[in-house]
Amino acid sequence: MEKCVFKFINQHQLIKKGATVLVGVSGGADSIALLHFLHSNRNRWEINVVALSVDHQLRGEESLLDLEFVRDICNKWGIPFVSDSLDVKAYKERNRLGTEVAARRLRYQFFSEQMEAFQADYLALGHHGDDQIETMLMSLTRSASSTAFSGIPVKREFSTGWIIRPFLCITKFDIENYCKEINIQPRIDETNFDTTYTRNYFRKYILPLIKEKNSNIHTTIQHLNETLHEDETFLQEEASEMVKSLVEFDRKSNTATFQIQTFKMRPRALQRRALHLILNYLYNDLPSDLSYIHEEEFFSLLYSKKANNRIDFPSQLRVEKSYEKIIFLFSDSLNEEDSTFHQLLTIPGEVTLPDGSVVSAQMNRNKEQNRVTYGFYSSQVALPLHIRTRRPGDRMSWTGLNGSKKIKDIFIDEKIPIDKRNRWPILVDNNGEILWLIGLKKGNPKITQMEGQWIQLQYTAAN
Template identity: 55%
Template sequence: MEAKMKSSVTAFMKKHQLLTKGATVLVGVSGGPDSMALLHFLCSIRKEWELRLIAISIDHQLRDTESEADLGYVSKMCDRWNVTFIGTSLDVPSYKQEKQVGTQIAARQMRYGFFAEQMEKYEADYLALGHHGDDQVETMLMGLVRSANSSDFSGIPVKRDFVTGCIIRPLLGVTKKEINTYLEASEIIPRIDPTNNETIYTRNFFRKKTIPLLKEKNSNIHTTVQHLSETLGEDEQYLRAQAGKVFNEIVELDEEGTLAAFEIDVFQAQHSALQRRIFHLILNYLYNRLPKDLSYVHEEQFFALLQSDKGNVQIDFPAHLKLEKVYGKLIFNFLPEEAPPSFHKTLEVPGRVDFPDGSTVTAFYNNTYYGQDKHSYFCNKEEIALPLHIRTRLAGDRMHWKGLEGSKKLKDIFIDAKVPKKDRAKWPILTDNNGEILWLIGLKKGQPDSQKSNTSYIQIIYEKGDM
């Protein structure tokens, strides 16, 4: 049976072109049955494929000492199998509280963040994960129960781009039963997470209650569903690409990311499959994060608004987004919030500026350069035009720094740094008397046009309040 599964997985990998010879492969290993079977399988083909294997194991700090013991187990097995081991502990409970997200989402975000760091560090070609055929069935069933959107039925991808390479899932072609048989034949005793048996979790409910019934009717259901997942995924990829092209042609967008609009007759001339996807592209553009209370009901309201005979009507979406039909045009726009007060203050050297939130900026001359951190800024006094100014953002603001060709909009810097829109208008900006942006305080340092040496320095220190 061990040889049978190895043959099945190898054929599946070759069909989907999941590996190349000489590749560096990171393997996500929890110590559970699936990941241990995957690691053992990859070890068995390591010589033939000339693979460099690195096992990545993560303690999410969710099961007290048990998860620590999982790390120790994986480390011991990697030592036995001569595999490089990377283990880490991630504070998921604190992250969950900070981001106000569920446990599974928090764990996934932190886990994939760490995977991404290791992919870059080792310049890896692949990240191999142990999802199997039964996982695919569960995912498709969960999509059926939770969603009315066809794009949610493409399931777990066999292969997708990730950082320096791809995520691959070589076990999607085999079942949990085949994996357990493989482990027994290989004399591997994996770690077992007791929460996998608790049916209060939706996925476990399908695993324990629903899938066994399906297998009574079709013992090969995992193969059927995997084929369905692949064909739906290919169809969805094509439709999204086509929708993206039409989106770029017919949807008008503002630079601030708060408004989108289109001519209704032009939109309705598109195929309905593209209309739905363009609608979702607009929502993804406008929302920094899709609201939890956004559902297919809003999609129905959107299409009902398009079909309405009334000339000027509007409906409200979550998070203050308004849809308005005006003279043959549909406009998505956020309701205006009260604009935070702007400010402009002169910063004398030496001198200090205080802000209402308790933040302060202090400037003084210094004959020694000590280096800079996030909350301090140094420059030669001959490089800049005094006096200095601290102000809020103005339309068209741009800045440049060493290594950047040309300049960059402040708006794009804020977006790259994921600064919430509500904070951007009140963010303090340091400029010289010519208006050149020297420091987007606490976020990005600029580069003066002129470069001097052997002069005294101006040091500026920012102390954070409640911003």
């Protein structure tokens, strides 16, 4: 066993010389064996070993006896020992968490505090090859994404250093034999035999069947996990670059937007990961009911032939397709009152629109007209003039049009994105006649009498 672990540690560069290594010890075979292994070989790496143990207060006297067992072992072997008693039940109720999640959070909080206190380089944990198999199988049964299909990492950053798991290369059987060789009788947690827990069910019923076909399955699974991790790391880096170059984020409004065609040009594997990076950016915490179904809906929307469509994600996140764009936005931030406006336009004078653009009016004889200007005689309209956003039933007419047309249909014809339609400025006279759908269509005043002063309007877009 020792040769296998030494090779594994060297292969993954898990321990550097002169390091301080904290060991999470529960009193069970895995963690006691790891503590003994590192302590026995401390001179090999010139390391300082410290044992950490916690009482979760979940098994009454038994869990307290576990902690005392570890304390006695450490006194016997001359290993520094730090412990704490954690009120998991109170923390669980206060934060509305499951027991396992609450226990894990408190435990790792304690570990982090001790890492800082000792300025430690490593936190060593006793997960082994069988744990890895169980984790991968559990992930397979509940995940529909290769991104989520992952096992226990050999090494990951944590607090002041790294979490390391030197025993992922060996099995529970190897560890139990090691304990017998060093004449240690570890503590037994009876809850490990309760098959109502998913992991215990896999351990008791599934793992033995797999090992009948391949007794070395732990090595195979560990290799699979490492190669998947390497592949996923590369794809995530590529997806991150894709998001940086294609997606526009607005922190103020908490929205994300991208052009559909450029997004679709990237490989589907990157599109999928880019979607999840966008969601991670927008959500403070990913909703528990966010699933692969939403991913499928997103791709249906992305590749839909409909010019305008939308889908709803959890927690009021809307994903809208508007012609050549996709926009992610939260519906609770869409306040119709904030997007509408109505102001008088004095002559001479100007109105600053919510987006910072300006419509100005003056009296002169400059009749030059283009897309951002509009002019008419004062006798042709009912003053004062108004600038407002659209209202239900709005219609306008112009030269060459037989009758009138709905503003809604004009927006569709001009391919105006859905999110801009409710904020689009419209010039009307005091009778409500639409004179100018600013920047899009110019109407003809119903009164043809060309008398009075010439009114010249100018639209200046925001910088």
